Amino acid sequence: MNENNTIDKEKDQENGQITYANEVIATIVSVATTEVDGISGIAGSGAISGILAKGKTPRGVKIDMNGEDVNVDVSVTVDYGMPIQKVGHNAQENVRKSIESMTGLHVEKVDLHVVGVSFEKENQEMQQSQKLALTIEEEKEHPVLEEATAQAEQEPQQEPEAQLQTETEEPQEPDASEEPESVTEEE
Numbered sequence: 195m196n197e198n199n200t201i202d203k204e205k206d207q208e209n210g211q212i213t214y215a216n217e218v219i220a221t222i223v224s225v226a227t228t229e230v231d232g233i234s235g236i237a238g239s240g241a242i243s244g245i246l247a248k249g250k251t252p253r254g255v256k257i258d259m260n261g262e263d264v265n266v267d268v269s270v271t272v273d274y275g276m277p278i279q280k281v282g283h284n285a286q287e288n289v290r291k292s293i294e295s296m297t298g299l300h301v302e303k304v305d306l307h308v309v310g311v312s313f314e315k316e317n318q319e320m321q322q323s324q325k326l327a328l329t330i331e332e333e334k335e336h337p338v339l340e341e342a343t344a345q346a347e348q349e350p351q352q353e354p355e356a357q358l359q360t361e362t363e364e365p366q367e368p369d370a371s372e373e374p375e376s377v378t379e380e381e
Contacts, residue, residue, distance in 0.1 A: 214297060220255040223266055226292035227306075232281035234312035237269035264299050271310035282306045 224236050238253035256267035266289060272278050286304040293301050 214259075214299070216257045216259065217252075219257045219259070219264060219266075219293060219297070219299075220252050222292050222296055223255050223257070223268055223289050224252045226289045227268055227270060227285050230281060230285040230288050232273050232276035233285055234271045234273045234314060237271055237307075237309045259299075262299050264293060264301050266293075266301065266304045267307065268304065269307040269309045271312045272308055274311050274313050278308055282308065 227233055227236060236252060236254040254269040258265040258267075268285075268289065270285065272281055286306055289304045290301040293299055
């Protein structure tokens with residue numbers, strides 16, 4: 195299965211042939227599958243390391259190529275609470291479109307095997323709600339902060355009138371009846 199497949203896309207092409215390693219197709223499958231909302235991962239692979247392991251077909255992905263025809267088997271885990279049929283169909287369609295648009299090969303079928311359900315998103319949501327509850331409890335434990343916040347919200351903000359008056363008053367000119375002090379220089 196680790197052999198490269200030679201594809202002659204244009205028989206009259208003078209530049210040569212295009213070959214695809216199975217790992218390339220498998221990587222396209224892995225990325226296209228995990229892009230779908232509701233797919234938590236490819237079964238048996240770590241996040242990036244399983245997808246990009248050099249020289250190895252990612253675990254959970256099997257590619258069978260016969261000329262320009264490709265058959266794909268991919269095993270996935272689905273996020274808890276997601277409609278598996280819809281998620282599975284979306285993943286199959288995304289894999290097919292990705293392979294065909296990137297390589298020009300024809301995808302005969304994409305077999306998707308749901309081998310697990312992930313509770314990771316649900317656990318993250320639960321942890322976030324627990325953190326929020328703790329924050330609310332901490333605010334209740336500090337009544338001084340709560341009172342100050344409540345007072346600040348209730349009091350309308352007023353600007354000091356004295357400050358406004360001094361800013362709007364025009365500077366006064368010296369009265370003509372007042373004589374300026376004369377400055378004499380002593381030598």
